[in-house]
């Protein structure tokens with residue numbers, strides 16, 4: 001470096017967020033809004049429960065996560081293809097999938113104030129294993145055993161109705177002009193159905209052979225009674241799914257590979273700390289499933305909870321669609337000449353949950369030698385919303401501004417999301433970029449005009465190096 005700037009030059013101690021201060025979910029929520037990552041949905045109208053909008057920094061991070069997912073699950077695989085199916089589907093799809101009959105949360109109503117509670121979740125708080133897959137009789141038996149311990153969170157009474165399944169599917173009137181809602185077309189309760197519907201199309205039109213997989217990122221909607229915990233449980237969500245089709249009983253070994261691959265993706269591609277991840281095996285399996293695991297992330301305030309499910313689903317999905325559609329969905333094996341319904345190994349990630357995990361994992365508060373603290377988002381550079389921030393050292397020197405604009409436009413053309421930042425002193429700019437995870441800040445000063453070099457400051461080490469503009473552009 002030829003010259004030190006009159007600005008902050010520091011070496012930070014690597015104090016992790018855990019040691020320094022326990023980060024709470026509310027810290028992440030307010031940070032996400034303040035720095036343009038996630039806004040409450042319909043904010044100017046006071047918000048709408050369970051809906052969120054991604055801001056300029058948020059959409060970049062979200063898209064980068066999606067790109068990393070697509071790369072790992074489609075581009076780097078020789079046995080996967082991608083699709084993008086329509087959100088709306090034939091109403092029979094949701095009958096075949098079991099969503100019309102069974103996609104429900106067990107709710108009970110307070111007889112005093114009419115507030116509804118999710119009985120399985122209340123039981124979980126008491127340490128009782130229960131979920132929405134139990135039938136009404138099973139959940140009511142558990143509920144009755146613990147009624148004394150469950151209070152209405154609104155009025156404090158303990159007088160509830162029996163638990164009853166409340167269907168989560170969201171209805172629309174798309175294509176229904178009767179005005180009577182006789183043929184409701186549902187919004188997707190889960191995104192993966194589009195993959196099953198296109199299994200035959202893909203086999204008929206693409207050079208695929210079993211075992212192979214189909215990947216898709218799609219939206220889903222759920223009439224959650226109590227959306228909560230920010231992006232963790234929302235009414236509109238996005239899912240990144242893969243369905244891997246294997247020959248009957250060829251599931252076990254492939255399932256282990258898939259589990260390992262998905263774990264490695266969180267650690268290596270997203271850079272999530274291994275200690276914040278763990279596996280959870282399902283105890284209550286749906287009747288057709290052979291095995292089911294969740295990858296859980298240690299969310300601030302919430303603790304470990306599901307970010308992705310990895311499921312061994314046997315031949316249930318295609319069997320159902322074959323039955324309901326009347327179309328033969330069996331696979332004709334060109335080698336053995338056998339015909340069979342493939343078994344399916346599924347991975348299903350909640351995109352919002354993954355986004356929240358990435359954000360929370362990267363969010364770090366550090367103490368600098370000066371005693372000041374800085375917030376820094378330690379994202380992998382590939383995931384950072386802004387690749388480079390570019391500033392002139394002084395914004396009232398036209399020659400510096402002009403040169404800085406030139407570098408800015410050249411970097412922007414190459415990398416896309418590059419930010420112009422000339423507000424406040426250099427120290428403040430660095431701090432602002434640290435907060436949104438920008439890996440490099442580029443400063444144009446008077447030396448630049450002489451020798452075409454710039455200062456490049458590293459987010460994590462805060463070290464600064466001098467580099468030729470041509471070298472920077474060739475990075």
Ligand SMILES: [Zn+2]
Pocket residue numbers: 110111112113114115152153154155156157
């Ligand atoms: Zn009540």
